[in-house]
Amino acid sequence: MPAPERIWTAALIVIGDEILSGRTQDKNVAQIASWLNVQGIRLREVRVVADESDAIVEAVNSLRTGNDYLFTTGGIGPTHDDITVDAIARALEVEVEIHPEARAMLSGYYETRGGLTEARLRMARVPAGSSLIENRMSGAPGIRHGNIFIMAGVPHITAGMLDSLTGTLEGGLPVLSAQIGCWVAESEIADLLGATERAHAQCQIGSYPFFREGKTGANFVIRSTDAAALDRCVAALSAALEQGGWPVVAGGI
Amino acid sequence: MPAPERIWTAALIVIGDEILSGRTQDKNVAQIASWLNVQGIRLREVRVVADESDAIVEAVNSLRTGNDYLFTTGGIGPTHDDITVDAIARALEVEVEIHPEARAMLSGYYETRGGLTEARLRMARVPAGSSLIENRMSGAPGIRHGNIFIMAGVPHITAGMLDSLTGTLEGGLPVLSAQIGCWVAESEIADLLGATERAHAQCQIGSYPFFREGKTGANFVIRSTDAAALDRCVAALSAALEQGGWPVVAGGI
Numbered sequence: 329m330p331a332p333e334r335i336w337t338a339a340l341i342v343i344g345d346e347i348l349s350g351r352t353q354d355k356n357v358a359q360i361a362s363w364l365n366v367q368g369i370r371l372r373e374v375r376v377v378a379d380e381s382d383a384i385v386e387a388v389n390s391l392r393t394g395n396d397y398l399f400t401t402g403g404i405g406p407t408h409d410d411i412t413v414d415a416i417a418r419a420l421e422v423e424v425e426i427h428p429e430a431r432a433m434l435s436g437y438y439e440t441r442g443g444l445t446e447a448r449l450r451m452a453r454v455p456a457g458s459s460l461i462e463n464r465m466s467g468a469p470g471i472r473h474g475n476i477f478i479m480a481g482v483p484h485i486t487a488g489m490l491d492s493l494t495g496t497l498e499g500g501l502p503v504l505s506a507q508i509g510c511w512v513a514e515s516e517i518a519d520l521l522g523a524t525e526r527a528h529a530q531c532q533i534g535s536y537p538f539f540r541e542g543k544t545g546a547n548f549v550i551r552s553t554d555a556a557a558l559d560r561c562v563a564a565l566s567a568a569l570e571q572g573g574w575p576v577v578a579g580g581i
Numbered sequence: 582m583p584a585p586e587r588i589w590t591a592a593l594i595v596i597g598d599e600i601l602s603g604r605t606q607d608k609n610v611a612q613i614a615s616w617l618n619v620q621g622i623r624l625r626e627v628r629v630v631a632d633e634s635d636a637i638v639e640a641v642n643s644l645r646t647g648n649d650y651l652f653t654t655g656g657i658g659p660t661h662d663d664i665t666v667d668a669i670a671r672a673l674e675v676e677v678e679i680h681p682e683a684r685a686m687l688s689g690y691y692e693t694r695g696g697l698t699e700a701r702l703r704m705a706r707v708p709a710g711s712s713l714i715e716n717r718m719s720g721a722p723g724i725r726h727g728n729i730f731i732m733a734g735v736p737h738i739t740a741g742m743l744d745s746l747t748g749t750l751e752g753g754l755p756v757l758s759a760q761i762g763c764w765v766a767e768s769e770i771a772d773l774l775g776a777t778e779r780a781h782a783q784c785q786i787g788s789y790p791f792f793r794e795g796k797t798g799a800n801f802v803i804r805s806t807d808a809a810a811l812d813r814c815v816a817a818l819s820a821a822l823e824q825g826g827w828p829v830v831a832g833g834i
Contacts, residue, residue: 342627345785345787345804346787346789346802347610347611347614347627348614348623348624348625348626348627349614349615349618349624349756349758349802349804350610350611350612350613350614350615350616350617350618350624351758351802352611352789353608353611354607354610354611355606357600357603357607357629358600358603358605358606358607359603360603361600361601361602361603362602362603363603364603365602365603370601371601371602371603372601372631372636373601373628373629373630373631373636374595374600374601374627374628374629375626375627375628375629376610376626376627376628377626378625378626379787383625383626405767405768405788405790406767406768406771407767407768407771407774407775407788408771408774408775408778408786408788409785409786409787409788438768441766442769445768445769446772447768447769447771447772448768448771450771451768465792466792482790482791482792484792503602505602505604513694514658514659514660515658515659515660515691515698515700515701515704516695516698516700518659518660518661518700518701518703519699519700521660521661522660522661525661532598532662533661533662534598534599534632534662535658535660535661535662536599536605537658537735538735539718539719539735539737549599549602549604551598551602
């Protein structure tokens with residue numbers, strides 16, 4: 329029997345009053361979750377906290393141990409409500425310092441945009457001991473400190489930072505998934521789903537009901553790190569549903 | 582001087598592998614946050630956890646004290662991956678029981694839909710001592726236990742449950758907000774923003790930069806529980822921006 333596979337995990341802290349007030353629909357959870365999965369890393373928990381130092385410190389210190397990686401988004405701009413760097417430095421009990429490479433980057437970026445003011449220089453501040461994460465979209469870089477990755481809040485800037493990290497983090501086997509759908513109330517096939525999952529120990533089955541055009545349906549997502557096990561589970565579930573009289577839509581509805 | 586206003590707070594636990602895997606874009610955080618604000622309750626923290634009993638128990642026990650209200654979404658359907666009720670009962674150290682009213686509701690709902698099977702009866706299970714939250718969209722109700730509100734994961738069902746709770750929870754003053762926008766890099770007006778916030782102690786100013794049509798801009802959200810203080814802060818910030826040469830777009834860009 330092979331040794332049990334090592335599972336790599338990450339947590340994410342979304343920092344921002346705008347998410348907690350309902351003003352802004354978060355996009356970073358789904359984006360980072362999908363990206364992590366391709367790296368073979370599972371997102372295990374997300375916390376959304378306010379732009380308050382104590383809340384950030386508590387979340388960072390709860391999540392940076394117990395997970396291989398911790399990501400944060402938001403609060404690294406030049407304005408007074410951008411307190412992420414200071415709060416993370418406080419959590420890590422290190423000083424905040426100007427990163428010389430970040431200063432040089434910002435200096436270049438703002439050369440034709442009015443110069444490097446004091447407010448802009450704030451974006452070169454990092455917890456002491458950090459390295460930078462490239463930002464291809466605008467001047468201010470992301471920040472890496474040990475297993476902590478401090479990213480932008482604006483989703484397309486975060487996307488650029490993730491792109492520059494692709495392939496650089498150690499991970500395990502990515503979770504593979506397949507989806508099938510049926511026009512059936514999930515309560516009708518609950519037993520069938522449970523029995524199929526129990527018979528396929530390497531797979532998890534999620535059931536996601538919906539109501540469209542006045543009709544009840546559900547999509548079923550089968551997940552596994554083993555491609556052959558995944559295929560077997562999808563085949564078994566599809567056969568059981570078809571046998572029950574519910575035509576299966578491959579790929580989901 | 583009036584006594585400091587009591588601030589009512591809530592936390593939210595979003596339960597679901599589908600959010601952590603990136604498959605599903607969460608809509609409940611923004612929806613519940615906006616609804617809570619109208620009730621005069623501030624959403625202080627959100628946690629997204631997997632469909633795992635230990636993770637749910639830990640989050641529930643961390644958040645049910647220290648906040649006036651705790652909401653959960655997800656995991657209350659009839660399938661094997663719906664473990665929210667059992668996990669919350671475990672966190673509260675109470676039994677799970679069939680709620681007679683929920684059984685009657687489901688029995689009525691499924692009378693013309695194939696009858697109340699054992700899987701469907703799962704949706705009548707509640708932590709002992711619970712009352713029900715009306716679900717106008719489908720058969721299965723939400724559940725209230727003390728200060729914990731157990732809601733559906735499907736956003737439009739959650740919306741119906743929130744609607745039936747509207748006006749029933751005690752809250753404080755709602756946070757009022759106003760937004761203005763400028764075509765300006767936020768780094769240019771960072772000092773101006775900070776100074777304006779410091780001069781208006783009853784207000785918070787959030788700065789939300791964006792890039793559109795190749796141009797840099799930012800929206801500023803001013804929040805306060807005091808309408809007059811809010812108006813004064815908006816007027817002062819608008820005047821300062823205009824004076825700096827940045828025309829202000831009322832309502833934001």
